[in-house]
Amino acid sequence: MNLFEHIGRYILMLKSVFARPDKGRVFWERFFNETVEIVINSIPLIAFLSFFMGGVITIQTASNMSSPLLPDYTIGYITRQSTILEFSPTIISLIIAGKVGSNIASEIGTMKVTEQIDALEIMGVNSIGYLMLPKILSTTLFFPFVIIISIVLSLIGGWFAGVTSGLYSTEIYLLGIRAFWEEDQNDLYYALGKTMVFGFLITSIASYYGYYTKGGALEVGRASTKAVVASSVAILLANYILTQLILI
């Protein structure tokens, strides 16, 4: 299949994803389960990564700022802007694409090759909607909250790294964090908005590769790899397009 055929089939799949669920109560039950499985269970990894990412951004920014003309609070300001604009929404999304994307593709792919999806279809269940809608909706809606946690922890990580290594005081760092906030606060909405798009792309692309797996265990593994690669590429492309559209 060429790229355009994949895109066409992906769009047709999305049409079935957003069909009315077979049973509302079952949908909500799955929605909450998926929220725990995909979103809540990702928080420890994201927290760990974000804290150290914030620390590294701060140290690298400080080590590259030797000009006496730049005020000390610039480090905090750059840490905040880098975290909000790119590091938390984009880098964390890429990491989540690896963790969640491969998990979803292999879960749905295994269901496909072991005929569990056929079993759903035979029963009269819209298998695409049943399996994918709760995942896509929970990630799209709740992923921004995870990114807020990531931003906060990244800034704390920056503060910790800077203060413990004697680069600046807490007051100077906080001054940097608060600097020009009134002009820049739309950046946060931009970050959260693009996070929703990334969440949608990660789960829908991974579900797509899982659902159309054919064969056995080897193909499930391949589908999982393809899902991670394709969703990472989609995130980077979407990031570029959204940045062009919103920030320029």
Add this chain to the structure above:
Amino acid sequence: MIEVKNINKSFGDTQILFDVSAKFETGKVNLIIGGSGQGKSVLTKCIVGLHEVDTGHVVYDDRDFSEMERKDRKLIRQEIGMLFQGSALFDSLTVLENVMFPLKMFTKMSREEREERAHFCLNRVDIINKDNLLPAEASGGMQKRIAIARAIAMNPKYLFCDEPNSGLDPKTSIMIDNLIQEITYEYNMTTVVITHDMNSVLEIGDHIIFINKGRNWWQGNKESIMKTDNKEVVDFVYASKFMRNLREKFVNS
């Protein structure tokens, strides 16, 4: 009764089914037999709607399934139970949840009622006190029985079994065959079984269809298959020396 009329099915340039017509009668165990790659599974998937037919019709008790909209097909599918070759139990659900699943999706039963019905079905297939077991923790034979319990949970009018004996020892195979037969008679279902197992053919074959080269090559029952002179059927069913001797003795007697 399920009737298939003049079904043709191709994948790309390869035609798999050629003008297949057959009737699967109610209250009988209808077997589809044939060699690997002859079109048995494709025929079954066409009947249940997992594959669309190119031409021809599938009729469930005077309702033309192949002409129906998706929402009407959904209603018929709720009358179908299917036992898959690999059982196809949902990995993440327990035994009880697997059996309750169709009831949860398509009925307004309370949890207590669903549990009662699921326990009834599980008892019917001799699965007792295994509610919280996960499918991976059950043996092959047990998985098949749980899958049968799930298939009959909605009290289906039509039961499809795709190679129900594959991977099972002879004793368990016969037990599964007998269970399918008993359930068919008990609930007056239209049962269609795809099988390679010649024990099944001779044990439960009320009506047998032999698919060869994508065509309905021969049909009959477990008595007539012993006497047939159809070369392809004889070559397939009596491939082993033991089976040939058995047939010879039967014909001579």
